[in-house]
Amino acid sequence: MRDNAQGTPSRPPAEPSDSARGPTGRKxxxxDVGASLVVFLVAVPLSLGIAVASGAPLIAGIIAAVVGGTVAGAVGGSMVQVSGPAAGLTIIVADLVMTYGWRVTCLVTLLAGLVQLALGACRIARAALAVSPAVVHGMLAGVGVTIALAQLHVVxxxxxxxxxxxNIAELPAQIADNHTAAVGVGVITIVLMFGWNRLPSLGRFNPALVPAALVAxxxxxSIATLSRWEVETVTLPGSVAGAWNGPALPSSDQWQGVAVAVAAVAMVASVESLLAAIAVDRMHSGRRVQxxxxxxxxxxxxxxxxxxxxLPVAGVIVRSTANVRAGARSPLSTILHGLWIxxxxxxxAxxxxLIPMPALAALLVFIGTRMVSLAHLKDLRRHHEAGVYLTTLFGVVLLGLLEGVFLGFALAMIMALRRLxxxxxTSEERAGSTHIAVHGSLTFLAVPRLAHALRTVPEGCHVDLDLHVDFMxxxxxxxxxxxxxDHERTGGRVDIDEVHENWYTRSSAQSAPAAKTAPRGAARWWAPWEMRGVSRTGLNPLGLLSAGxxxxxxxxxxxxxxxxxRxxxxxxxxxxxxxxxxSRVVPNVITAxxxxxxxxxxxxxxxxxxxxxxxxxxxxxxxLEHAVTVLRVPSIVVCGHSHCGAMQALLNRTHHDAEESDTAHMRQWLAYGQGGLSRLGADEGALAGLPTAxxxxxLAQENVREQLDRLMEYPVVRERVESGELTLTGMYYDLETARVHLLDAGTGTFVPVAGAQDLPLQHARTEGQGPDGQLVEASSSGVSSRPSC
Incomplete structure (x- = not known):
């Protein structure tokens, strides 16, 4: 359920019945059965088409689809990803078939599978994700263009x-020839592929429910068969024995090339499958991929x-997307789709x-063009990686798959080094001091530029050095x-402010100290504007907000x-x-x-x-109702603070009868704070004679206790507290010491939360604030019992 704190509250969904709960329920x-039928209808023509593009026997595509559905679905770690013959591997397979023959290609597939098993057993799957997505998407786009160019000739x-x-050079002559029947089949297929899902719904008929590939x-x-067009059609082996054409050993001089091919198939299939699995995870709310x-x-x-x-098998995004959209909930749909095939x-058979070969070729032309994703290109442009994408794409098309991937990967590495x-x-003079701001990554490659800027600083001046760096x-x-x-030895003064992380501070703790200077105060991202060099002079509130x-x-x-x-x-x-x-109390800051x-x-x-x-x-x-009933928070915290203007107004109203004009809403609201005054007996002068602070x-601490009691008046809160699902916590923030105090339920007093430097090692992670940022109750162990007021 979405945490829509700024949106309209929504009621949590009702718990499903046992029969419908999870993938094993009847629903x-x-x-899963319905989704498997949809994916089966998509997979059959795609598997045949990829076999055509790979130059492999057509039955090889069917075998890969069956095995990918049943074996990968049963053993794999994704809930709804569908595996089968993948378009991204067609160039590698086609080259292998042409170079070594089909049976050696089968051996390459088998050995690549063993390599993948070994990599998975070594638990290094995440290492495959280190490949730049720009290279992966560029590779797939290049494969798509290559497939489309090749299959366009078949059409x-x-x-x-x-x-x-x-293929590009031969295309004009091919277009000039007259191939009426083949062109007719191809045009019909492509037109239906492009237009089917764009048709409007008619009554109860929704075109999106029927796969476009099946329709096309x-x-x-049907048209080619009924019209008796003379076109080449699919040919399948007549028996199971004839269908099997398994692996064979290469000749002795081919092993080196086979080893390279095994590594290439294993790498491409692994990266494509893992990236597809992560993408599919965004489409469903079930268990995440392992x-x-x-x-x-x-x-x-x-x-x-x-x-x-x-054929080689990989996770495929098209069939996986169809599986999710059809309502799949578990790997059962993937397994069943393989059985249906x-x-x-x-x-x-x-x-x-009866399927015309030009129809499968036209299907591949459509798939190839769709593999060139403008959405990916736009996203990569925002990250300045479009050059890697285009380099990989044109490298794959003009030079070959491995060459194009190598070029893209090399360019990605060069760009990464350039970013370092x-x-x-930037340097500017401010009120007699020099302000220098450094943005980026501080590595040895950037030292000359930084040193040049620092050498221009006059001797003896005051320097504010802001390090906005992500690494040093x-x-x-x-x-x-x-x-x-050197600068401080000549009488200058240097204040270094690290905005994000204390790279310099951590290193300087183990180095020779610089000269002692009066600390300016560490101005961090949470500090007020003027402490970060943003002057209020001449700026209206909107200007200050814009500067921030x-x-x-x-x-x-x-x-x-x-x-x-994330x-x-x-x-x-x-x-x-x-x-x-x-405005001085910032909840996310004081609770980290x-x-x-x-x-x-x-x-x-x-x-x-x-x-x-x-x-x-x-x-x-x-x-309160949204947090407890919809978000089901486990804790409610009421936080008061010292020098509170609202508490001051309550005291003024009690003792000084302050002016009441123009404060009607404030007086009405502060009436809810009278309970704290009554608990202290303020009306009888219990606070008289005390210093104002x-x-x-x-009063602020008593007000926290009063609000905690008032929360218990809400039935939804009282029920959750009594059932142990909800805890109430009182907190007090002392502005003078910038320390947080928690209300001790046993003594009823506010106890300061000790910092890690104040606690023994065994208590440092068990009191005050937990390691994950959650609030926990303070105990008296290792915490000063000095009252805060």
């Missing part, structure tokens, strides 16, 4: 040439497919043999530290996007955090929490209106 099995009634450049190939076959198990499943399928005389070919040298150094190696640290020591947004975009937005993309859609916050609206951790409600005085009170503000109650501290 789950029915959904025109001719034969494909040996390479993509040769079926229609072309990458090492999936790699073992692909290896087992390739081993069996090669032994039986089938086997039964169909065994019982209806004569129907398959990408450094921006030892050479860069030595350059900065040596310059700092620019700084966020420059240094944090990319990292934040990566964090948010959060699950159904992220459940750890706590409902009720805090004062005071991040996006998705806290569901925050802020108001004047961190107040909770009584349940059922007439004319009560409903915003807090609405947030101490009086405010006592």
């Amino acid at each position: 789950g099995i029915a959904a 025109l009634g001719g034969a494909p040439q040996s390479s993509a450049p040769a 190939v079926g229609t072309a076959t 990458l090492n198990r999936e790699l073992c499943g692909q290896g087992a399928a390739n081993t069996v497919s090669g032994a039986l005389g089938g 086997l039964l169909f070919v065994a019982l209806f 004569h129907v398959v043999e 040298t990408k450094l921006t150094v 190696d030892h050479a860069a640290f030595e350059a900065i530290h040596a310059w700092r020591v 947004a620019r700084e966020y975009h420059a240094g944090t937005a990319d990292r934040m996007r990566a964090v948010l993309n 959060l699950p859609h159904g992220r459940k916050p750890t706590a409902l955090f009720v805090s004062c609206a005071d 929490s991040g996006p998705g951790d806290l569901f925050t409600v802020r108001n004047l005085g961190n107040l909770v209106p009584p349940h059922g009170a007439p004319n009560a503000d409903s915003s807090v109650g609405a947030a 101490q009086a405010l501290c006592r």
